[in-house]
Amino acid sequence: MYEITVIPRTLHFKQPAGTSRGVYTTRKVWYVNVTDPATGRRGVGECAPLPALSCDDLPDYEAILERFCRETADSGKIDYEALRPYPSILFGLETAFAHLKAGNLQLWHTPFSEGKAGIPINGLIWMGNFEEMYRRIEEKMRLGFRCIKVKIGAIDFNKELELLEHIRKHFPPSQIELRVDANGAFTPADAPHKLEMLARYNLHSIEQPIRAGQWKEMAAICASSPFPVALDEELIGINTLQKKKKLLETIRPRYIILKPSLHGGLCGAREWIDLATERSIGWWVTSALESNVGLNAIAQWCATLKPAMPQGLGTGLLFTDNIDYPLHIQGDCLWFHPEEKEPDLQAFLRK
Missing domain, CATH: 3.30.390.10 (Enolase-like, N-terminal domain)
Known part of the structure; x- marks a missing residue:
């Protein structure tokens, strides 16, 4: 057919x-x-x-x-x-x-697809050495992002605290929402102490403080953390409705973070959202290092959900050989410009 x-x-x-x-x-x-x-x-x-x-x-x-x-x-x-x-x-x-x-x-008719509304996004600070991360943070603040996400766990923890302190010296929580993503870098033993230290900086949330698969330990961390915990990698491979329910009811996170390429496609991500909403668990959507083909699809779909907080939708702009889409970051929002000429996808695929 x-x-x-x-x-x-x-x-x-x-x-x-x-x-x-x-x-x-x-x-x-x-x-x-x-x-x-x-x-x-x-x-x-x-x-x-x-x-x-x-x-x-x-x-x-x-x-x-x-x-x-x-x-x-x-x-x-x-x-x-x-x-x-x-x-x-x-x-x-x-x-x-x-x-x-x-x-x-x-792909769907929304104010975003019509160019009438942008989707608020976070400014992402990739891991690097102290100087690189410091420079990237300065750039995101200069560009006017109101939500900054810092990946931690790659350099000395005290140096990472210095970076967070630098942001907070210039911008209180009322001006910049600050998220961190540990990508499972903490151990169950050191996580409580590190979370207490991170709490000084009035963080919105921390993603995946310990590695995935430790449900009992993660549940204890979610219950005792001084600020909200969000699950990301924890959701990978949990593909049936029954297992999704069990995970959410066992760990009880404050937020889940959904990457359709990792978490069940659009259909599976929507299942996660419905189950989380039933349990008063918040959510947001991010891309997973796709090119603009995938990023546009995620953004167009995300706009149908009327997201309530900044999303993670800027990563499709990271590649030298990306196809040029009418997607633009303006301030702290991702915009789609329907008046721009669409790229020749078939020519791109023939290269």
Whole structure:
């Protein structure tokens, strides 16, 4: 019923992207190109598992992707249940079909897609040495971000506290919301002491203070932390409705952070949001180092949810060989400009 081709690409970061798991200089992605032979219309989606993090980061990923694309092309529909273990593949197919249906990059009709409203985003401070992080923080504050997220866990903890103190010397919580992301860098033993020290800086939240999979320990930290804990990596690989409920009811976080490529595609992320809302748990959405193809899809979808707090949607602008989309960061918001000419996606895929 459809024709679907898979196009692998390697993207290159403008500057090394440091995390607690190492430094990324390149990013492997696969684009899925869906064609409706009856109309000639096409839709493009992005499949981008993160190495050593995504539950579907598998040695035979491309073969699995090709198989699901063949099955989807033949059946004419996405098999959501079969794709639960493969969130990045599900996300790529979901968004390719959304693009096919819409006929342009305005995947859903919202004030964002019409260029009438931006989506507030956080300014992200990547890990680096003290001087690099200090310079990046200064730049984000100069640009007027009202929410700054600092990745911690890569340099000396006392140096990281100095960076947070620098922000707070210039901007109280009423002017800048400050989030930190530990990416699981603390141990259950040292986390309580480090959280007490971090609390001095009136933080909005901390993401994933200890590594994922320690539900009992994480529940204790969430219950005793002097400021809110948000789960991110903890949600990876929790793909069924029953397991999602069990995780939320066991750990009881204040927030969850959703990356559709990691957390079940758009369908699975919406499940997380519904379950969290039922339990008075807050949420926000972020990208997972996708190019502008994936970033646009996440932003367009996020806008339909009418988010209540700053989102993490600026990372698609990190690559030297990104495709140019009508997405722009202005102040502390991501904007979509529908009046701009759309890029030639098919020419990009043929390169």
